[in-house]
Amino acid sequence: MKAKITEHSIRLFEQKGFTETSIQDIVDSIGATKGTFYYYFSSKEQLLMDIHMDYITKLLEKQKAILSENASCKAKLHALVLMLLESIKTEKAKALIFFREIKNLSGEKLELILQKREAFRLGVEKLIREGIEIGEFAEHLDANLTSFAILGMVNWSYQWFNPEGRKSAAEVAELFMDIVLHGIEKA
Amino acid sequence: MKAKITEHSIRLFEQKGFTETSIQDIVDSIGATKGTFYYYFSSKEQLLMDIHMDYITKLLEKQKAILSENASCKAKLHALVLMLLESIKTEKAKALIFFREIKNLSGEKLELILQKREAFRLGVEKLIREGIEIGEFAEHLDANLTSFAILGMVNWSYQWFNPEGRKSAAEVAELFMDIVLHGIEKA
Amino acid sequence: MKAKITEHSIRLFEQKGFTETSIQDIVDSIGATKGTFYYYFSSKEQLLMDIHMDYITKLLEKQKAILSENASCKAKLHALVLMLLESIKTEKAKALIFFREIKNLSGEKLELILQKREAFRLGVEKLIREGIEIGEFAEHLDANLTSFAILGMVNWSYQWFNPEGRKSAAEVAELFMDIVLHGIEKA
Amino acid sequence: MKAKITEHSIRLFEQKGFTETSIQDIVDSIGATKGTFYYYFSSKEQLLMDIHMDYITKLLEKQKAILSENASCKAKLHALVLMLLESIKTEKAKALIFFREIKNLSGEKLELILQKREAFRLGVEKLIREGIEIGEFAEHLDANLTSFAILGMVNWSYQWFNPEGRKSAAEVAELFMDIVLHGIEKA
DNA sequence: GATGAATGAGTATTCATTCAT
DNA sequence: AATGAATGAATACTCATTCAT
DSSP states (O other), rough: OOHHHHHHHHHHOOOOOOOTHHHHHHHHHTTTHHHEEEEEEOOOHHHHEEEHHHHHHHHHHHHHHTTSSSSOOHHHHHHHHHHHHHHHHHHHHHHOOOOOOOGOOOOHHHHHHHHHHHHHHHHHHHHHHHHHTTTSSSOOOOHHHHHHHHHHHHHHHGGOHHHSOOOOOOOOHHHHHHHHHSSBBBB | OOHHHHHHHHHHHHOOOOOSOHHHHHHHTTTTOOHHHHHHOSOOOHHHHHHHHHHHHHHHHHHHHHHSSSSSSHHHHHHHHHHHHHHHHHHHHHHHHHHSGGGGOHHHHHHHHHHHHHHHHHHHHHHHHHHOOOOOOOOTTHHHHHHHHHHHHHHHGGOOOOTTSOOOOOHHHHHHHHHHOOOOOOH | HHHHHHHHHHHHHHHTTTTTTOOOHHHTTTTTHHHHHHHHHHHHHHHHHHHHHHHHHHHHHHHHHHHSSSSSSHHHHHHHHHHHHHHHTTTHHHHHHHHSSSGGOOOHHHHHHHHHHHHHHHHHHHHHHHHHTTEEEEEETHHHHHHHHHHHHHHHHGTTTOSSSSOHHHHHHHHHHHHHHHHHHHH | OOHHHHHHHHHHHHHHHTTTSHHHHHHTTTTTOOOHHHHSOOHHHHEEEEEHHHHHHHHHHHHHHHSSSSOOOHHHHHHHHHHHHHHHHTHHHHHHHHHHHHGGGHHHHHHHHHHHHHHHHHHHHHHHHHHTTTSOOTTTHHHHHHHHHHHHHHGGGGGOTTTTTTSSHHHHHHHHHHHHOOBOOOO
């Protein structure tokens, strides 16, 4: 039941937005009552928190797996970008909620999610720093800023990337990595 | 008075979010009454629309000026990136509202803003296409996707870029352009 | 200008109802401003009062003229019924407002209109009483109740009578008078 | 609780009118809160609809019972008139709301009530037509118009009929039927 | 585990009216 | 004679949350 509520919430939040979706909407969509909702969740914000937590936790796990592989920094970065685009593809609704509805978290909950988000970014930053140190990436780069640049490029795609469209996630990742690695200027 | 309402609204929307800011909050902040608000704006959404319209219109004007300059595509792209970062710097609140609160527009209003957003992106795409044609940018590039990549990188910065921080807008633009033009891979 | 406001108000009150029509609606319809309205009318209720007053005053004048004719009671009653139906025909909007929007008057204004309405009814009652006395109408009739019966029959027609429809005002008056004078039972 | 809200609403609508009665007035009168109101009714209009529906449904049932009696058309017509006057007597407030506040219904709701009202009138029209066919009523009558005449006479009485007054419902019915059947002209 | 009734604080919006100019 | 800015009180309606059963 808890899982059912979560699933339906995600769909509704994606379509109408968090604030615009009432608890009544949620329970109506699964034929339950509000009482039931509050049996499983202490508040509406808690439900949103759960969704965020679930998403970022999985992302961090996948990141950890990728970073601990025995591969070049370049290859790891490519894997990360692809993983993020795949996430947007397979969990479009969750990704959208993760980026769009974070402002509806507050206090400790918000703090916790922001920490995990930052941890993810630091993972990228660390990868870039390593790449610079071992001579894979250019030495003049600002690792911090570069992580923001790459994550911006990738994260923004939740706004326009259509998994059913002209390009697959793998193709977009390929093209993004080409730009990130070699730039757009004619050699 | 209309300008005063708009200014205060922007500050409040930035801090608390559009939905979370009530008309009462707005008029309280300037010592007016709700009646006064509705004398100047037909609805809360109309106020948000005005803010969006103002922001995107100015952006389009600046883009137009840049694109009609007599300069290389590279220089124009740099100018565009810098202009966007400057916008985020000088009009941080408006930029944030522009990216974060668009979902609170609906119907024709939304349509109109989306059109203008797309027009801006098409300006970037066209510039890249031109650069490819005249041999400034690599010929294998997908102009469409590249425009999304660059705009993602830049737009995302409203989420983290702090104009009072370690790096100025010009410096960030410089670093972004370095990545965009040459990539991060060690030559 | 005063007449113009009144005319347009009548049309709007007829279509949307008194409460549902705002002063803004009224002044918009003639391209004036609210200030102008209050230059000519002390309140919205006063405007409604004027409309009522105008309507009932004309009705009373016409009634007076009919009652002072040199004719049989039967003929006078017929003339009265016809006059009322003609009023509904030529001044449909005013008639409708007169019957439907009276509840929006209050205090002295209401009192005054109710007095005039009652004066009109008493005119009918008096006519019936005379008719009974001089032997034109059945002696067992209750003049008071009969006046209510006849006025009900006629006044109610503002709810269904369509001057452009199958029957003209004169024809309806004819048929009503037939029922009123002879009843519907087969002789 | 739903019944309680309905009862109190009827009393308030009767006294102050539908538009002039706020939800706050209603819930204050029974010591409940607005939330409670909206737990039972989806809107203020829905409450009005319920009241209308209840009234007209009962009227139609009673009409059906009367029309299916084994009696003369004359007797049935008398029974109908009496029934309506009794309704106005015992459910004065509902009757008043039914006639006065119908304009506050709109869309499908209005349509439905108007249909039922028309069904009631058609019942009367049919009765008159039958009476004409079997020779109880004068053959030259227009059944349609006659139904409007009789219903006007009776319905209008909600405006003046006082059940505690000089005449009882039965007496008024008697006098109305005398006029309707035999007319007022001296034989 | 689940329900249904109740709450109360909050929200956008409307509008008749006033008044200085 | 007319305007336009401002008001403030009122209104229908929403919704997350509580709690006894």
